[in-house]
Amino acid sequence: MAVRHRLVHASPDAVWAVLADGSRYADWVVGTSRSRPVRGQWPHLDAAIRYEVRLGPVQLVNETVVRHCEEGVRLELEAHAGVLGTARIAIELRPWGELCLVIVDEHPLQGAGGRLHNVGFEAFIQLRHRAMLARLAQLCESAAHDEKPPVVAAVPGADGAGHA
Numbered sequence: 001m002a003v004r005h006r007l008v009h010a011s012p013d014a015v016w017a018v019l020a021d022g023s024r025y026a027d028w029v030v031g032t033s034r035s036r037p038v039r040g041q042w043p044h045l046d047a048a049i050r051y052e053v054r055l056g057p058v059q060l061v062n063e064t065v066v067r068h069c070e071e072g073v074r075l076e077l078e079a080h081a082g083v084l085g086t087a088r089i090a091i092e093l094r095p096w097g098e099l100c101l102v103i104v105d106e107h108p109l110q111g112a113g114g115r116l117h118n119v120g121f122e123a124f125i126q127l128r129h130r131a132m133l134a135r136l137a138q139l140c141e142s143a144a145h146d147e148k149p150p151v152v153a154a155v156p157g158a159d160g161a162g163h164a
Helices: 012-019 022-028 119-147
Strands: 002-008 032-039 048-055 058-070 074-080 086-096 099-110
Touching: 002 119, 012 022, 012 086, 012 099, 012 119, 022 032, 022 048, 022 119, 058 086, 099 119
Parallel strands: none
Antiparallel strands: 002 099, 032 048, 048 058, 058 074, 074 086, 086 099
16 A cells, blocks of 8 residues: 655645645646546545546546545545556545645555556555645645735834834
8 A cells, every 4th residue: 555644834724625626636646637527516425527647649538536525634536547447545634733744545446556556566656646745735835825914024113103
């Protein structure tokens, strides 16, 4: 099983906002070029998004289905990858002070991915998760940074009550 985590410098709510937007799936999932909701209301149970994977001139269209959702806490997905089969991807959000610890756990369920699963495949998934979590963190942290009000430093005497 490929399990990886990352501390994101944003609140769990900010991270969940990105995960809960099915149209942003391609923004943080490595290898996807476009995504769009196709069934249900993402990220509710059995909702699905369709996404594209481009490999040079070849374009593959795949689908991911929500299998479990605890709003703001946990999202479990089943990714369908054509001949490669399916995989379970669980994303857990844990408050870590004011930050969010994101834990991703992925393993193959059916098809060639499950039959061919080995140490090399596991290493590839780890590298993919590292990049995926970096993208997710960048999206969440930049959104959290944009929402913060500017900090105004107090300057002695700036309120007109200082000495002349």
